[in-house]
Amino acid sequence: MNKTLQYQSKAIYYRCIGSGEPVILIHGFGEDGEVWKAQADFLKDHFRLIIPDLPGSGQSPIIDDMSMEGLAEVIHAIIHEEGIESCPVIGHSMGGYITLALMEKYWNHVTAFGLFHSNAFANSEEKKAARKKSIEFIREHGARNFIETTSPKLFSDRSKDQMPERIDQFIRAQHNFSPDALVLYYEAMIARPDRTEILRKSTVPVLFIFGKMDTAIPIADGLKQCHLPEKSYIHILPEAGHMGMIEEETKTCRILEEFLLGI
Numbered sequence: 001m002n003k004t005l006q007y008q009s010k011a012i013y014y015r016c017i018g019s020g021e022p023v024i025l026i027h028g029f030g031e032d033g034e035v036w037k038a039q040a041d042f043l044k045d046h047f048r049l050i051i052p053d054l055p056g057s058g059q060s061p062i063i064d065d066m067s068m069e070g071l072a073e074v075i076h077a078i079i080h081e082e083g084i085e086s087c088p089v090i091g092h093s094m095g096g097y098i099t100l101a102l103m104e105k106y107w108n109h110v111t112a113f114g115l116f117h118s119n120a121f122a123n124s125e126e127k128k129a130a131r132k133k134s135i136e137f138i139r140e141h142g143a144r145n146f147i148e149t150t151s152p153k154l155f156s157d158r159s160k161d162q163m164p165e166r167i168d169q170f171i172r173a174q175h176n177f178s179p180d181a182l183v184l185y186y187e188a189m190i191a192r193p194d195r196t197e198i199l200r201k202s203t204v205p206v207l208f209i210f211g212k213m214d215t216a217i218p219i220a221d222g223l224k225q226c227h228l229p230e231k232s233y234i235h236i237l238p239e240a241g242h243m244g245m246i247e248e249e250t251k252t253c254r255i256l257e258e259f260l261l262g263i
Contacts, residue, residue, distance in 0.1 A: 018044025028093030032058030056181030114207035
């Protein structure tokens with residue numbers, strides 16, 4: 001079922017798929033909620049999947065506050081709209097940053113959470129500089145050129161060899177981003193604080209999924225945070241880059257199922 005939430009006079013689009021206990025899946029930068037399609041189809045017999053298009057992505061417009069904290073407020077509003085007391089939240093990449101911002105303020109609504117190709121560290125100065133260069137590229141060349149140029153780099157070499165049509169399909173689906181939305185996301189990621197303290201204080205189960213070939217969130221960096229929570233569940237996708245839900249679709253479906261059923 002497709003739904004909209006009126007938030008600050010804007011219609012935020014989200015999907016409710018399946019039945020059972022609720023689970024929220026938050027997509028990352030340069031994506032929309034459709035990136036979770038395979039996982040939603042796999043999990044829908046056991047769970048009610050709530051999958052938003054973040055403001056600025058898919059069918060949801062930009063809102064006034066596009067910070068990680070502002071986007072977390074949208075997730076909180078959806079939780080209330082759906083009458084959810086508490087539930088697991090899984091975030092991919094930028095969606096993981098939003099999940100941590102949600103945990104910081106609304107931990108009482110989260111029974112478990114997952115960082116899928118994501119981490120709790122603030123950007124290094126080197127990463128901030130790279131993001132600022134990306135902002136310059138977007139402003140000069142537009143959103144579409146940026147997506148077409150950078151998206152292939154999210155996939156491992158093996159994936160690019162074995163599933164070129166699927167990668168092309170993913171890239172074509174991201175045609176409707178505005179330059180403003182992508183720039184606002186980048187500015188928000190540059191500004192986000194270190195949130196390792198959220199992991200350190202967490203008493204709920206935390207799922208970590210890493211791609212061995214991920215250059216956006218290198219596995220060595222990601223593993224540095226896994227000892228912080230009280231309860232960590234760690235999975236490494238040996239053939240994946242940054243898009244494990246596509247590159248190792250079946251495996252990620254089963255990882256999520258096992259984690260969600262286990263809690």
